[in-house]
Amino acid sequence: MTEPYAVPVPRGYRVGAWEVREPIATGAFGSVYGGRRSGDGDGELPPTAALKFLPTGTGTPRQLTHLRELIEREVDLHRRLRRPRLIRMYETLVVDDPARPELDGATVLVLEKAEHSLSALLDAEPRPSAGPVLLAQICEGLAQLHHAGWVHGDLKPANVLLMKDGSARLTDFNMAAELEGTHAYTPAFSTPDYTPPELLWSEIGERGRRIRPSADVWAFGVLAHLVLTDSFPLPGGTPTARRDAAAAYARGTDELRLSPELPDAWREIVRDCLTRTHADRIGTDALLRRVETAAGTGRSPRLPRLFRRRRRRQAAIAGAAAATAAVAALGYGISTWASGGNDGSTDASSAGYGASELRTDQGVPVEYRRLIVNSAHTCAQPDVTPPLIAAMLKSESNFDPNLSDPGNQEFGIARWTPGVLRWWMRDDGVPASATPTPPLSPSVSIPAMGRYLCFIDSHLKDGLPGDKRLLVAAGYRTSYRKVNDTGGVPPKYRDYCARVAHYLKEYTPPGKT
Template sequence: MEEIRRLADRFDLIEPVGGGSMGTVWRARDDNLERTVAVKELLLPHGQGEQKADEAKNRALREARIAARLVHPHAITVFGVIDEQDRPWIIMEYLPSISLADKLREGPMEVDDVIRLAIQLCSALAAAHRAGIVHRDIKPGNVLLGEDDTVKITDFGISRAMGDVQLTATGEISGTPAFLAPEVARGEDATSASDVFSLGATLYTALEGGSPYGTAENPIALLYRASSGEITPPVKSDILTPLLTRLLDVRPDSRPTMTETERELRALAAGEPTTLIAEEPPPKARKGMLIGVLAGFLVLAAVAAAVVVFLARGEDPPPDAAPPPASQSQAVTPPPSSPEPQPPTSSAAPPSSSPPPATSSSAPPPAQTPGQALAAYYTLIPGNLQAGFATLSDNFKRTRNQSFERYSGYWKEYRSVSVSNVSESGNTVTATLTYVLASGGTKTGRETFELVQQDGRYLIDSQRAG
């Protein structure tokens, strides 16, 4: 049996309970306070010189200083740091637990259980963001599940206070590729918005059983996928789907804040309608908030005047439907005529307008009729192609041999789509669609859709001209 080591003549290291690239976590005994604690032994770089070792120590000290700012029932508390045996040791709260990563080895979780877990995580992360702390490595391995169903986020080891000088080497990306926000994977600075994406990726994994980026043989391949922001649409997220797609929005300013996310999760848990209210937006979004609000009122006024026009900004239209024949064209090259073309990518604003910035990724209200479902489908384009693709039935995708890559590639050629003159007959919906191309031309035509109900929501099952 390994001999117990003693630190600072106070902490007895009993057994290792976890570890990773940064070091080993020990269950330990604090003799002074007569309590069990967790002690994180941080590894220093070997063979890279004294300067690298000193930089690592400085990072550890900064880690402890930042993490100690946060005291929250759903975050592991940092008590202090000591320097012994030529390396730093972080003294933390001990929680008898397993990680979410270990839990998921048994299989994916149910939606209701993920919602309960996510509420606790969000409450801690929202408090961290208010304190100016960005976690930077939210993933299942850093989510601890206690024996009494308590959930706590841990390891702010690569987090940083916004505004602090970064001590990591130039070009070094901290975080796990499978859960990185696209902008961080591309080398941009981590923010609270990138934490939101990583939370979304963690919840996605809990529900779907794998990362939204899929699997890859090496971290570099995953990093490449992450940098593109292309994810596999969720299929098991049920009532969490609208929120999950907003958390995973490729555009940081279009993601909700942690506070907004927590509010919506609590509404879902209570069975209440969920409406994402713009409160405490990320720093980059705050500058444009007033403009976005005014644009929202203008859009509402336009809807009232049009009466029968459903503004559709795009929940990816049926990927295999070709645009209608051009009735107006401004020297525009017709879209591809492959057997399974995908409808245009864009916002539901009228052809001459661009999508309102404040609502570009907002989910539409629950659809009550097939016609409303079709209009809602187009209201997500181009900001929510993942949600649009998820609105297509499996039969639609199979018969058209439609992949998400083809679907998103098609929609890049369009700027917006508007829906009008909608008529219904059972689950058959016919509507006039006006497509605005990225090059500025327009195409208008009548299209007919068949919708089917699945798990309480309408899915587009087929599409044809006329």
Template sequence: MMSRMTAPSHAGRYRIEQLIGVGGFASVHLAHDDELRSPVAVKILADNWARKSDVRERFLQEARLLRRADSHLLVQVFDIGELDDGRPYFVMTYADRGTLADRLASRPLPVEEAIGVMRDICQSVAVLHSIGVVHRDLKPSNVLFCSRPGGGERVMVADLGIARSTDHLSGLTLPAGSPGYQAPEQLYFDGAPDARADVHGLGALAYHMLTGKVPAKPEHRVPPSALNPEVSEVVDVAVMRALDPDREARWPDAAAFGAALRSSTVPEPTPPPAPRDDDGPPEEEPRHDGTSHEGPRRPGRRTAIVVGTGVVVVAAATVTAVALTASPPVDPPPEPGTTAGSPVASSTGDATGGYLRADSDIPDEYRELIVQAGTYCELPGLSPALIAAMLKAESGYDPDLSDKANDEYGIARWTPEVLWHWQPGGLQRPKPSPPFSPELSIVSIGRFMCRLGPQVGKVPGDPALKLAALYRSGVAPLKQAKGVPAKWHDYTTKVARYMRDYQSN
């Protein structure tokens, strides 16, 4: 452990003076730039992590995101380099007035001071949101204060170690954040956070500054004014909306929350969720074929996930950004041959005969799997006949399909990263690699349909064909087209024809 903490005398031209902070993966040192005659902070990756390529890349990605933002409202990065022993480092603003955690150690802040600091923090996070970055770990120790040359101080947000750029965001994510500040959706393997996760963190910071306490669990939480009578109703409502467990009810981003704190009128505490027809990628559910809002793409060009040492490193191969709702996973599918706990009525003795024509070309070995997927949940349009028709259209029931150019494999043409998400158990199970078995591929369609199907329930059109198009295009294209997008008309026409052949009389 001592070698991990070992500090060099210099990092490039920067003379190391003292250690000022240690985290799980890196240490931060006060240093001096002798050429520019100014203090700086140098962040150095711990040597026991420096040889881990995923952690090293995450460390460098933090520097790149801060440099990309290049705002005085955030810690700024001035230089980057590598020590003689191979450890990477980057040079950034030195916060000479400490952290918000230091100031909250003994007392809550006066209300006016707390609101002023919160407005600055919201502006800082709004810079991240404006360039498509989600911080994901807002907490007092990541809010810093720095002296201004002319007097006073400025607030800076720091530590983007687990931040995610929306061109690297994916529905495939692991829990992240700090207890008391992380949004509920960050607790789920399937809960990719968007800007509203940061809004929850901002709400928790405001609550802590106003009351001296980290917010309790939702069922035990009281408004800030219950703990501090000086808090106004305007602030009460704004903060409690930011902390809403349902992210659909929160402020949409940091700028909106900051504006609410500046308002002189009480905002609506529980507005209905806004329609998401024109939402950008962070609001979008994972799509089966990897299309983006700029245009369709085949599913082969996917995001790749590298999970190691508690850090999620996302190397994007597309600019598609996706995020999951905070709803829990759908219920487990019924046993083959049953639906909603009831036995299938069959006049043929075949457990699938009540759903699928016995004299069709559906291979016998896939019938029970198709019934399982088609009865995964009660959803308008979902049926075994639809699943069978889609499999026919996708692969002609070829379990060995291998389209390496598009990274699609198996009877349902899944890509590895997407199937990893939609397989029963999601990311809690190992990432699947081709060849994909029909057992896994077919049942996963049911999970996909039951999670995303309700989002297109109000879109005009035949319920079954909307689900077929959903599998190919995703939620937003259906909403934007107000029906099946023209791109998929031929596909859904084929599915409709097969469905007529497969439906049991």
């Protein structure tokens, strides 16, 4: 196991009727292991399965409060929907093992075990010959979800599993949401390359982000283009560049330029999925009919025999882990994290950087000015300002990048708990799969603070008494839910917020409030 697992489980560990076997994959929301049923288990259960371990929390005060919600929404969908194109859940278990506090209380989803994911197949064989048939099956899975009144919310190659017979299943439903009329509400996280432009900068309300089935249709259009051409439909070498291209396309300042390698039968299908507005997007039923025609399949298509013969060769290319992995059962695959961009270095222009917003004469270290100002600018909420971030860094650590408080599991200039930082350290909205190890650099910690403060601000109730900036600061120390439930700054954090208020006043330029 070369990658730190979100939930480490030793081989041979027993939970319910299952014995943990090989590690399969890990991601931000949990870890997946192969499982073997013991002889005394339920005879209706299969001999093998994928065991998805989901933690229920940590001992830190800033454990993200929506983790429980993500678990519950995934379990709820599995329990209520049984469809042939959705990965099957056999049962759920809860670990009862006080001797192992890192596992005690964890939720375990016992899932149908796949051979590998579409992501692994595309790595092994770009533009696979079975691509059209797989797309028909994926589209069928979306139609099944939408007819049942659910939106997937995070369709991408890692969330499509390929079974032993080569057929496709949709998986990872912790972003799925049940429709309430024309909309559903889903958490703020998503994968930028597969997110429609109307949601890239959409407002996040107290219940999350409003989403329609048309968001899955956009994601399918991107997925189809990738499967059939080995390229994304929007230009750019990075997710950020492609996100900007999607915004330009949505504004009408750029056109959609599909790859010339896209087969003619699919060109209009993809174009009708990737319309500028959700209202112009093709409906799921009409999409399924056209996809089945283009793929040359009927209902519940089977994969060509040629693909089944080639599976072993593809698995060998992809590597043993990919061959047996249910990577998609995690939803967020395995990714690396990096600071990228601002590294906090000092240059001649840093001393006065952002002077109109952040005072230059009150002791904010020069090497952090760019990080502080730029991190505040990534948030559209007016309360998340450079003086607020600077005041909180002063209150948290006195700008000490080497702060270490292992008793509270808090480290670095922003006093991050590593297991929580992983959720906020990337600028593409995807949590890092590996938990960072202290020391935690300012170039990671400060931008992550800005993103988390923005999230808190958008989730605070309207009409709470007091300075909104201090309510955001209190939410950083506890949670936005605690602030909402208290109806303001909880008594325990009033001294902390008083310190933040003091430095806010010091760091705010004259004439600003």
